[in-house]
Amino acid sequence: MNRLRGLAHEGVIALLLAGVMGYAAWAEPGFAAASTQLELATHAFELALLALPMTFIIIAGGIDLSVGSTMALSAVVLGLLHRAGVPVAVGMLAAVIVGGAAGAVNGWFVSRARIHPLIVTLSTMALYRGLAEGISLGRPVSGFPEGFQQVAAGSIANVPTPVVMLIVAAVIAWLVLSRGVAGLWVYTIGGNEMAARYCGVPVERVQRWLYTASGLAAGWAGVMFAARRNTAKADIGAGIELEVITAVVLGGVSIFGGRGTILGTVLGVALIHELREFVSWHWSRDELILVVIGVILVASVLLNNLASRRRG
């Protein structure tokens, strides 16, 4: 039943997405062309990558507000190591490890100290951003080597590398969430944490891993951001956490936990991404797109409520 209701929501989002793309193909054939779409898809890399672990976390009844700050901290670590003469590959590894460590700290506070995730990640959101500002003294680092920039600019069989990474990450996330016992644990914890404990679900271990994974993804997102823009600064990724949560909830993941799918999140991310890119392509003024996204978000939850009330 839960699964059916979830899919109904995804159907609505898919229809909306089809409508947007249909209109786009009619109004701007150049925009809908496959090559353009592949190029534009790289713009959504951070949003899409962060949305995958966020889906797990919200289904498990949590939230992670610190992902944007973790992104900045990782990128700044990479930049400072590069300026200190450390090889870029080592810097990338260090950046991802820093991201994972930041996530593990969140996981510890949530799972061991059992403090509400909203409070934990609100605090670390300030802390990680502050550390990024502190160690970089607010100054940007740029001038990364050509080879590093190719990490974000390269392509595999004419598909941009970031898009390949996203596809691989989404498939792995889908397999883990819907095909294994780990996914079942995540849904069970989100459905009823106490019941999950009594059922022998390793609640603390799962929570620790979820936040660590979110941190690792944020670390990699920071690296990719630095590679694409060829700059690392403490203010990158500001506000992206709210965008990610919007995409995930739009995709039908319940903020109370226990419900949602990777397919829904992919559709939610795609809808936000396509709306934004199309409007700025077509009208070259994109302020109102924020209004549209907000209205769709609230309308999707309202419609869901209405539908579930009718079913009783």
Added chain:
Amino acid sequence: MRGARASLAGGATGGRARATLLVLLLLAVVAGVSAVNPAFLAWGNLGELLARSAPVIIVGCGMTFVVLTGEIDISVGSLLGLLAALMGVLASPQHLGWPTAAVAAATLAAGAAAGLINGLLVTVGRVPSIIATLAMLTILRGGTEFVMAGRWITDLPPGLRELGTGRWLGVPWCLWAAGGVAGLSLLVARRTAAGLKVYAVGGSEEAATLARVSVGRVKLAAFTMTGLLTGVAALVSVPQQSVVESGIGVGFELVVVTAVVVGGTAIRGGTGGIVGTVAAALLLGSIRTALVFLDLGEAATYWERAIQGAFILAAVLADHVAAARRPGPARAIGAMP
């Protein structure tokens, strides 16, 4: 009603220990910094410190009520931005050129209306408050950017600027507003039936309903009040600068929520209060000034946010340690804000 009173008693004691701790910490910071650099105690500096915290205190009072009822409002930063744009467009002689009183009335009305919409979405629409206000955050920010269209408004009339830069009895208007709002909120929270209802709803919605408290109406009032107070904050803070641009208020919601949480109001509602929020707002606001006056060099100011973040985590952890020592469950399970 007994349930409501019991939860009020629990709420008041839960918040009071934290409030006392924060006031002591604030005094320690002031004493420590002024021992190193007596200029910190100069009236001008303290006034500036207070003035910077004023918007956080004003909106924080409304947010305290919202969080006490078990909800949250993350749209206040975007609302502040939209109200700033509205004030700019209405007041600037180049645009509409309204008189100051009309601009003030329109700002307050628009703030209250936005709060009312939040409240209706949460109570009538049954949208979780974090989602409803996240959507409003996005919508209002988009509205602001649409209104401003990348322009800056630089010709605020002197009458309006007076609200930001003027003084009465030597004290800036924003401090009168912050003091008044905090005093009234404290009165409402501790001495009125409305305050009792807020704690009752946060303590247990079922018990409150049984005691014939209209849960929806209490929440609606809390959200509308927060919107109205965001209007007040906009009136006394926006005209402090001579320029209105579309970036005003970005991230403000997180500062306000942080002040409320550090102030000891439980995110699940029912416990906490105004004194903690005000003390936390002042403490968080004083860190930057303290760093400047400790004369640690220019680099020190870049660590402001890291120190704030560490501070918040420490406060949260202290709660955890205290809760672990108390008998009974460490926290309720299954309830989300």
